[in-house]
Amino acid sequence: MTFNKTLKRALAGALLLTAGILPAVAQHTFSNQQQLATQAGAPGAGPMTGAGTQSGKIFGQTYATVGQVNSQQAQIVYYRDASAGAGRSAAADVYVDGDLQTALLPGGYSIFCVKPGEHTLGAYIHDAPLYKGKTTGGSRAELKGGMTYFVKVAPVGSNGAPVVVLRNEAETQLQGMRAQMHVLSRASAVQACDYPSVPVV
Numbered sequence: 001m002t003f004n005k006t007l008k009r010a011l012a013g014a015l016l017l018t019a020g021i022l023p024a025v026a027q028h029t030f031s032n033q034q035q036l037a038t039q040a041g042a043p044g045a046g047p048m049t050g051a052g053t054q055s056g057k058i059f060g061q062t063y064a065t066v067g068q069v070n071s072q073q074a075q076i077v078y079y080r081d082a083s084a085g086a087g088r089s090a091a092a093d094v095y096v097d098g099d100l101q102t103a104l105l106p107g108g109y110s111i112f113c114v115k116p117g118e119h120t121l122g123a124y125i126h127d128a129p130l131y132k133g134k135t136t137g138g139s140r141a142e143l144k145g146g147m148t149y150f151v152k153v154a155p156v157g158s159n160g161a162p163v164v165v166l167r168n169e170a171e172t173q174l175q176g177m178r179a180q181m182h183v184l185s186r187a188s189a190v191q192a193c194d195y196p197s198v199p200v201v
Contacts, residue, residue: 060179063109065171066148067195074116074143075193078102078123078162079109080153081173092123092153095133099187104153108180113193116145122160123153132160 069075078101080092091103094110097120102110104123122138124131139161143149150170151162165173 060181063171063174063177063179066111068148069113069146070194070196071145072115073113073191073194074119074145075111075113075148076121076143077109077111077148077150077170077174078104078121078152079150079170079174079177080104080106080123081177082106083152083155090125092125093127093131093133094121094123094153095138096121096187097189098134098138099189100133100183101185101187101190102180103183104180107177109174109177110180111193112185112187112190114143114189114191116143118142119189121151121162123162124160125153125156136160138162 063079066075066077076096078094091105093103094101096112096114101112102108104110118140120138120140122133122136124133127133141149148167150165150167152165152170152173154161154163
């Protein structure tokens with residue numbers, strides 16, 4: 001990689017940190033919101049949230065069925081399959097309430113939780129230099145406590161709105177996908193997921 005390319009990437013990263021001064025204004029709601037709520041999986045310990053990072057690691061663990069979160073949280077499984085296109089070189093920047101959560105490469109997923117209530121979600125491929133997720137706010141939805149929502153990155157050229165997927169279909173698509181680990185979450189609304197312990201019988 002040439003010095004100019006390295007410098008451009010460093011500058012793009014610096015812009016990503018400083019470009020989010022404008023408040024997020026949600027412009028649209030999920031088009032298929034009636035399918036958004038899906039029944040959460042069996043209670044128990046679930047996988048780590050996608051908010052963590054490990055130095056030098058792009059992908060983490062392979063997807064495993066998520067557990068049910070407590071009623072004070074809504075859980076989101078955001079993933080990117082090959083249908084989103086754009087190859088491995090272009091990440092899809094995922095925003096929660098106008099803040100960067102992660103940057104998904106094809107075959108990557110992020111699991112995170114938020115407080116129940118209205119939130120905005122969106123994912124944008126080739127996001128720089130406008131960083132639409134910070135300025136347009138994404139798609140708005142009312143997320144319910146104790147529920148798990150499966151959404152995937154829309155194809156290139158879309159408006160960034162997440163594609164809502166039913167749990168069975170999503171978990172089939174998620175097989176073999178790996179947790180995205182290389183970006184530190186800057187989303188202040190995101191919390192570590194709290195999975196209630198299963199009583200021992």
